[in-house]
Amino acid sequence: MAASLKETVASSAEAPKAPAARPPGLWRQGWQRFQRNKTGMLGLSLVSLVIVTAILAPFIAPYDPNDQSAMLNFGSRAGPSAAHWFGTDRMGFDVMTRIIYGAPTALAVGLGAMVVASIVGVVIGGISGYLGGTADEVIMRFTEFFLVIPVFVVILAVVRLFGIVVVGGPLEKLPYLNLMTIIVLLGLFGWPSIARLTRAEFLRLKHMEFVEAARCIGATRRDILVRHILPNAMPSLVVVIALGIGGAILAEAMVSFLGFGDPKAVSWGQLLYFNYESLKVAPWASLAPSAAIFVTVLGFNLLADGLSDAFNPRLKQ
Amino acid sequence: MGIARYIVRRLLFSLALVLGVSAIIFALINAIGNPVEILLSERPGMPPEAIEAMSQYYGLDKPVVTRYGIWLLNIARGDLGTSIMYNQPVSEMLSTWGWETLKIQVPAILIALALATVIGVVAATRQYSKIDFGVMTGALLGQSLPGFFVGILLILIFSYWLGILPSYGAYSTRNMLWGSTLADGIWHMILPVAMLAFFNTATLTLLMRSNLVDVLRNDFIMAARASGLPERRVMFRHALRNAFIPVLTYLGILFGLMLGTAPVTETVFTWPGVGYLYISAIQQLDYPVIMGVSMTITIMLVGATLLTDIAYVLIDPRIRLE
Numbered sequence: 084m085a086a087s088l089k090e091t092v093a094s095s096a097e098a099p100k101a102p103a104a105r106p107p108g109l110w111r112q113g114w115q116r117f118q119r120n121k122t123g124m125l126g127l128s129l130v131s132l133v134i135v136t137a138i139l140a141p142f143i144a145p146y147d148p149n150d151q152s153a154m155l156n157f158g159s160r161a162g163p164s165a166a167h168w169f170g171t172d173r174m175g176f177d178v179m180t181r182i183i184y185g186a187p188t189a190l191a192v193g194l195g196a197m198v199v200a201s202i203v204g205v206v207i208g209g210i211s212g213y214l215g216g217t218a219d220e221v222i223m224r225f226t227e228f229f230l231v232i233p234v235f236v237v238i239l240a241v242v243r244l245f246g247i248v249v250v251g252g253p254l255e256k257l258p259y260l261n262l263m264t265i266i267v268l269l270g271l272f273g274w275p276s277i278a279r280l281t282r283a284e285f286l287r288l289k290h291m292e293f294v295e296a297a298r299c300i301g302a303t304r305r306d307i308l309v310r311h312i313l314p315n316a317m318p319s320l321v322v323v324i325a326l327g328i329g330g331a332i333l334a335e336a337m338v339s340f341l342g343f344g345d346p347k348a349v350s351w352g353q354l355l356y357f358n359y360e361s362l363k364v365a366p367w368a369s370l371a372p373s374a375a376i377f378v379t380v381l382g383f384n385l386l387a388d389g390l391s392d393a394f395n396p397r398l399k400q
Numbered sequence: 401m402g403i404a405r406y407i408v409r410r411l412l413f414s415l416a417l418v419l420g421v422s423a424i425i426f427a428l429i430n431a432i433g434n435p436v437e438i439l440l441s442e443r444p445g446m447p448p449e450a451i452e453a454m455s456q457y458y459g460l461d462k463p464v465v466t467r468y469g470i471w472l473l474n475i476a477r478g479d480l481g482t483s484i485m486y487n488q489p490v491s492e493m494l495s496t497w498g499w500e501t502l503k504i505q506v507p508a509i510l511i512a513l514a515l516a517t518v519i520g521v522v523a524a525t526r527q528y529s530k531i532d533f534g535v536m537t538g539a540l541l542g543q544s545l546p547g548f549f550v551g552i553l554l555i556l557i558f559s560y561w562l563g564i565l566p567s568y569g570a571y572s573t574r575n576m577l578w579g580s581t582l583a584d585g586i587w588h589m590i591l592p593v594a595m596l597a598f599f600n601t602a603t604l605t606l607l608m609r610s611n612l613v614d615v616l617r618n619d620f621i622m623a624a625r626a627s628g629l630p631e632r633r634v635m636f637r638h639a640l641r642n643a644f645i646p647v648l649t650y651l652g653i654l655f656g657l658m659l660g661t662a663p664v665t666e667t668v669f670t671w672p673g674v675g676y677l678y679i680s681a682i683q684q685l686d687y688p689v690i691m692g693v694s695m696t697i698t699i700m701l702v703g704a705t706l707l708t709d710i711a712y713v714l715i716d717p718r719i720r721l722e
Contacts, residue, residue, distance in 0.1 A: 233657075340667070
């Protein structure tokens with residue numbers, strides 16, 4: 084009793100004085116801690132930069148993404164100049180424009196893949212952690228199976244093979260089909276780490292007092308799982324999801340760099356694939372997309388680092 | 401549960417895993433239909449009898465399940481099939497191309513391990529100092545740097561601007577360096593090894609430092625210091641040994657993933673290794689090679705995980721088998 088009182092006093096002294104009677108919630112406390120974390124804030128600003136670029140792409144891009152008119156007066160592979168800040172590439176596109184339009188693609192890949200991965204991961208991990216017993220054992224073996232699949236190697240093969248399977252089928256008409264395949268695949272192979280974490284969190288939380296209290300007042304099982312356990316598992320999950328977004332963006336860049344990307348999408352990896360051959364003549368066309376990928380991945384990694392410090396402060400001590 | 405039973409159980413599970421992955425990839429490859437037909441569709445005017453004869457030659461006229469069974473039986477006899485594009489046994493190709501991959505991957509891991517140990521010890525002994533902060537920042541940045549970016553920078557600096565190192569291939573086609581095959585081979589290895597070592601060092605250093613920091617806080621370290629042992633001995637005989645256990649797990653993963661990361665490295669440096677072979681096999685729908693390479697990669701990964709798990713149990717007596 085005394086010890087817990089001491090802890091309460093210590094933690095309230097540490098938290099900034101809140102004017103309201105209600106103590107700050109889980110998320111607000113996390114945000115307050117996050118703000119003090121320099122690397123985390125740097126990550127957040129890098130991620131915000133990418134998001135703002137993605138939203139404003141049509142307004143800030145100096146050219147149309149499919150504008151190859153630079154071929155006429157500047158020529159392809161022209162060096163950086165006032166008209167083309169990052170130069171032009173092998174096909175006469177303005178590199179800066181392609182970089183700007185690559186931001187929405189990258190975010191779509193990262194977010195899309197993690198939405199798929201989170202849904203699958205949370206459902207599987209949640210069931211496993213909450214049920215326990217044989218179901219848990221079976222599900223965890225299944226997860227382990229997915230963990231050792233050489234994901235990247237499989238994705239390369241599937242993207243190529245799937246592209247052949249759909250020819251002549253109803254799916255062929257879908258725009259950006261190739262990109263969507265990559266997103267779904269990254270999601271379908273990215274869930275095991277989320278499932279493992281969800282399971283651990285559900286195992287930890289299901290015997291907590293507030294869950295017992297909810298059960299006592301007659302909350303349904305669905306309510307207990309979705310409204311009581313899941314929100315408390317979120318802080319840990321957010322960290323893994325932020326890391327996963329960066330990972331998915333990097334994976335798509337590598338798949339595209341190897342020549343298995345979506346030829347219709349404007350993506351950084353695709354830009355790298357088209358221009359890598361002329362690295363010696365036009366290094367800017369390869370350096371710019373690499374730097375864009377680096378900044379984005381770094382942003383999400385630092386963000387994850389900051390989030391983990393903010394929500395799991397015990398780990399840091 | 402005895403250790404022998406544990407090992408047997410893990411072995412069986414690993415075998416099931418490898419079989420499962422092979423079935424998935426085999427099914428996917430066959431979902432596209434007859435590879436021979438697809439490849440020949442680019443060449444209209446091929447008589448249907450010829451296509452049929454080709455399919456029969458590669459055994460593609462039988463149902464999928466039968467073919468998978470045949471493939472498994474052949475594997476058991478050590479026969480991985482014959483490449484459609486190169487008309488060479490896949491096992492032979494794997495050993496020649498695989499050697500080139502190992503040549504850059506293994507030295508990179510060993511160099512990274514040595515560097516990470518040194519840097520990790522330096523950073524952990526001066527925790528929260530400027531050096532420590534610099535090391536942490538560098539490692540964190542290095543971890544987020546995509547491999548191909550590092551490769552591109554290395555090529556630009558050392559091949560194009562300074563002109564002292566080759567940017568592609570494993571050997572010179574003419575004018576070997578100093579007229580020696582060995583020197584020429586090593587000369588070509590420098591940049592790819594540097595790129596791989598860079599990434600591995602960043603991750604291993606972070607791991608090494610945080611483990612050391614944890615271990616150094618233990619009572620037995622204080623006891624060692626209190627008994628008057630020199631600091632160097634405390635570090636190397638007591639702290640480092642214990643900090644090595646988690647690093648070992650990661651090393652296992654690194655060795656397992658070795659071939660999995662090969663496609664990107666080998667495309668950047670046009671290196672004639674397994675990754676390069678795999679990319680071209682996928683593009684050309686050379687399905688025996690796709691199966692052979694992806695199976696090798698899976699076996700490496702599963703095998704490395706298995707060995708790490710077993711080593712873990714043998715090394716760390718705290719781990720109890722349930």
